[in-house]
């Protein structure tokens with residue numbers, strides 16, 4: 458990657474520790490450019506002082522805009538503080554904008570749509586719509602360097618939470634395939650280290666979902682007929698909070714099978730329609 462006169466690479470990532478009790482342990486914010494700069498995501502609200510001082514130490518007053526991959530508070534919690542401190546506007550997909558405006562009234566936010574570019578001198582990052590985790594989740598593609606700022610779409614070592622009401626498993630799997638087709642060399646994710654072998658990781662994630670599908674169907678066949686019962690069966694070792702989240706994930710997997718006709722649902726109870734696996 459190019460290193461410019463500032464001594465910093467054109468992409469810098471900074472890890473912010475999540476507040477105690479958070480589902481994730483940390484979140485990453487990414488700064489691009491060598492002056493001016495653009496910040497991608499703004500971290501948890503609790504991380505604002507550290508995040509601002511990091512951006513200030515790198516970008517000084519030369520921050521041009523803030524871009525949000527999606528509305529979740531671990532990525533957008535510091536958005537207002539960034540906009541106020543640096544006098545910039547936040548950009549997000551229109552579907553996320555609507556949620557941001559509800560959750561953070563007064564945040565200056567403008568739309569960025571699929572196929573539009575975030576431009577900074579010679580760097581042009583294309584907005585790629587990668588829904589599933591969130592309906593208007595965007596990734597940003599630097600084609601010349603084959604680098605993707607991936608938000609929460611492709612993570613390592615954790616997997617992406619795809620839960621009701623706004624998560625969509627079918628969209629998520631399509632988004633993984635979409636990113637795989639780009640054949641990125643590196644992915645800067647929203648949580649975790651830079652992914653240096655993105656294609657293998659995407660294949661692993663797709664396989665992981667397929668394995669889960671099979672596990673959930675087996676549990677269903679064994680008579681565990683609600684997401685909560687299946688979660689109890691499969692996630693026995695997890696603490697209750699995570700088991701509940703697991704049940705939400707299971708519900709989306711099962712709903713996808715309801716749509717495809719393999720599973721029926723009546724009064725919140727699920728059953729196989731196609732006989733044994």
Ligand SMILES: [Zn+2]
Pocket residue numbers: 527529532590591609
């Ligand atoms: Zn998220």
